[in-house]
Amino acid sequence: MSALGCGPHYEYAIEEFCLAKFGLEMQELDQKNWCSWEDTVELYGELTNCTYLVALKMDCFWPNQLVDEFFIGVHNHYFYNCSLSGRLLRDPPNRILGPFIAMPILVTLLMTALVVWRSKRSEGIV
Template sequence: MGSQTTAALQRQTLLWFVVAASQCVLALGCGPHYENAIEEFCLAKFRLDMQELDQRHWCSWEDTVELYGELTNCTFLVALKMECFWPNRLVDEFFIQVHKHYFHDCSLSGRLLKDPPNRILGPFIVSREKLNYSPDSTVDPNSGWWKKLYI
């Protein structure tokens, strides 16, 4: 019984060693060489593409989605070619830097913050003003109208 336990423990230790070694190889393979490659191949093209795009459109998802997709795909293809795990810590840090540089002023939804068109906004303004100045807009708070909202 003791030899079976020892053999099982040895297999488990060997398995752990193989997994740890493979992770080290993946981590080492995706070091500075991978980082340099994605900056040279992927980021360089993205920079040129973003320079061609008017800076006022950087926060417009419709205008940047294709460029951003190409950048993402490029980092994946370089990782695949270099036999690196993807995504990885370097890719995360890379995209954090890209966002800090290009998208730091953008809203969380990725859309430009602006008023809706006048054809949509206008009726709300007119109806609100009409309610404010209409003699019928005064409501008696003692009438109990608000109780109907909670029933």
């Protein structure tokens, strides 16, 4: 019952307190870093916590439909152009990529050497 009674007031409060602060902090970030989880995780966590604390103070349930709609709006505005994983797409570091390249090459060379070695040994072949 209390969740229904505080709907418009709760919506106004999270927009004025939480979203305003989040918007200012996101504007301080370079827009190309908005999709970088490392750069936005703390800001996003603070936004989530803010919506929870306002709900707690206003005796509302959390999460609720207003919070869901609020975060959909946040994502549509700030994260609409990000990949599904929320991370910027880039190649992995060389220390990770290197073994994935070197291992098939080494296996191919080893198998080739094994075939050549076996073909030169004609023992037991009739």
